[in-house]
Amino acid sequence: MTCVLLLDMFFTAGDLARLRRCLTDTARLAGLAEPRRGEFVLAVHEVTGNAVQHGGGRGRARLWYADGALRCRVTDDGPGFTDAAIPAALPAPDFGEDGRGLWLARELSDRLDITGGAGGAIVTLEFYLAVTRRDTPGLASAAAPGAPARR
Amino acid sequence: MQADAHTLAVDQMRLGDHAFAHYADDNVRWQVPAVFTQRGLGRGEKVIIMGDPAVSADEAYQRLTAFAGPAEQARARGQLVFSSMRALIHPDSTFTARRQMSRLREETARARWEGYAGLRTFIDMAWVPDLGMDVDAVMRREKTAGGLFTSRRYAEICSYDRRNFSPGVVEDMRVSHPVALLERPGQLEAWHSAGEVHLIGDGDLLTRPQFHDAVQAALAARAGGWVLADLSRLCFMSAGCAGDLLRLIAQADGYDRVVVRCSGLHASTLRHLGAAKVGRLVLDELAEDR
Numbered sequence: 001m002t003c004v005l006l007l008d009m010f011f012t013a014g015d016l017a018r019l020r021r022c023l024t025d026t027a028r029l030a031g032l033a034e035p036r037r038g039e040f041v042l043a044v045h046e047v048t049g050n051a052v053q054h055g056g057g058r059g060r061a062r063l064w065y066a067d068g069a070l071r072c073r074v075t076d077d078g079p080g081f082t083d084a085a086i087p088a089a090l091p092a093p094d095f096g097e098d099g100r101g102l103w104l105a106r107e108l109s110d111r112l113d114i115t116g117g118a119g120g121a122i123v124t125l126e127f128y129l130a131v132t133r134r135d136t137p138g139l140a141s142a143a144a145p146g147a148p149a150r151r
Numbered sequence: 152m153q154a155d156a157h158t159l160a161v162d163q164m165r166l167g168d169h170a171f172a173h174y175a176d177d178n179v180r181w182q183v184p185a186v187f188t189q190r191g192l193g194r195g196e197k198v199i200i201m202g203d204p205a206v207s208a209d210e211a212y213q214r215l216t217a218f219a220g221p222a223e224q225a226r227a228r229g230q231l232v233f234s235s236m237r238a239l240i241h242p243d244s245t246f247t248a249r250r251q252m253s254r255l256r257e258e259t260a261r262a263r264w265e266g267y268a269g270l271r272t273f274i275d276m277a278w279v280p281d282l283g284m285d286v287d288a289v290m291r292r293e294k295t296a297g298g299l300f301t302s303r304r305y306a307e308i309c310s311y312d313r314r315n316f317s318p319g320v321v322e323d324m325r326v327s328h329p330v331a332l333l334e335r336p337g338q339l340e341a342w343h344s345a346g347e348v349h350l351i352g353d354g355d356l357l358t359r360p361q362f363h364d365a366v367q368a369a370l371a372a373r374a375g376g377w378v379l380a381d382l383s384r385l386c387f388m389s390a391g392c393a394g395d396l397l398r399l400i401a402q403a404d405g406y407d408r409v410v411v412r413c414s415g416l417h418a419s420t421l422r423h424l425g426a427a428k429v430g431r432l433v434l435d436e437l438a439e440d441r
Contacts, residue, residue, distance in 0.1 A: 013356060013357055014357070016337075016355055016356060016357070017336055017337030017353055017355065017357075017387075018218065018219075018336075018337070020353075020355075020387060021162075021186065021189060021219070021336070022220055025189060025193050025220070028193060034416075035415060035416055035419065038416040039416070039419070041387075042387075042389070042390070042416070042420065045355065045387070045389060046389065046390055049355070049356045049389065049391075052356060053356065090423075090424065090425055100390045100391065100393075100394045100424060101389070101390040101391060103390075104390045104420070104423055104424065107423055108423075
């Protein structure tokens with residue numbers, strides 16, 4: 001299994017714009033083309049925004065190149081949550097305030113897993129790259145994060 | 152400063168743009184050039200930073216990369232260069248607009264020859280007192296520099312410290328540049344005109360209340376007919392902002408149609424979130440993002 005750490009960043013609300021720019025550039029360098037790159041950044045933003053709002057105000061985002069995909073793992077120190085927190089169907093536009101962010105993140109991702117518990121939430125998103133990169137020049141290697149747990 | 156028709160976020164700057172930037176805080180001052188640099192390097196452009204002469208190249212590099220991430224390789228290969236106005240016009244010791252623009256044309260040609268898509272320069276206007284320049288001469292240069300940008304191989308930010316230039320000079324400079332940048336990356340500003348609201352910058356967790364209020368104000372006029380929500384200068388739109396937009400439009404009984412002009416990504420986000428169920432919404436999708 002090829003697994004390379006591309007980005008590791010702690011964040012609070014004030015860091016979200018900077019994190020989005022870093023994600024955009026890193027995803028571009030990794031070969032994720034538009035429009036999927038924009039969708040990837042939006043999906044990760046929704047998960048990090050959820051960590052800021054409901055997970056203790058801060059979190060950590062790590063991004064790997066992993067076997068032909070970009071894998072982003074967002075962790076926080078909040079009370080944790082499960083799939084049940086994500087609405088099964090989208091509420092009508094004129095009804096309801098929240099729940100859209102994680103719903104959209106799941107819609108846009110090729111894969112989204114939620115694990116964790118009382119120690120905080122772990123949300124892992126994957127976006128497949130159209131072409132598998134066989135090398136990642138200039139990128140720092142890191143310990144493999146391990147495959148995310150399946151729902 | 153009030154947003155208007157030529158306000159833009161630095162993220163959307165491209166070759167051919169001549170932009171005004173401003174700051175009055177030593178932490179904020181590096182954020183615009185950091186994003187400008189990050190975007191330029193990412194697009195295969197050469198970047199020259201002409202920072203405050205009182206700040207060393209190494210300190211400037213540290214301040215930029217603290218916000219935008221490391222760029223050692225770009226600096227080592229000459230794609231990212233730290234220079235100064237004094238070095239640019241050398242061996243001349245006195246600034247003239249003619250000399251400066253001639254040198255910038257040379258640097259643009261050199262960047263192209265080196266294989267880059269073009270050149271972008273960030274100029275902190277702290278060089279003006281450093282070279283003992285007359286502000287009026289600088290203002291004349293800013294207003295007559297259009298020829299540098301017509302080939303769309305060159306972009307420039309002129310950044311003014313509001314603590315060192317009078318409000319009148321700063322405002323004159325803002326108005327005379329074709330592009331006026333938001334003070335900070337991640338910021339959101341709205342500009343209202345008759346039957347239109349233009350949203351500029353990022354709509355996210357922090358700016359969602361402003362986003363909501365700007366759209367609500369535009370729809371509150373209940374003028375009948377149609378209204379335009381222009382998102383073409385919106386760099387980012389979160390699901391929360393998109394949901395607010397759809398909800399407000401769904402409730403805008405005073406209008407027959409609400410036109411949302413936006414990028415393909417924003418249009419896709421709105422469709423995902425149920426745009427088709429909002430009868431009065433018309434998506435005007437731009438063929439190409441800025």
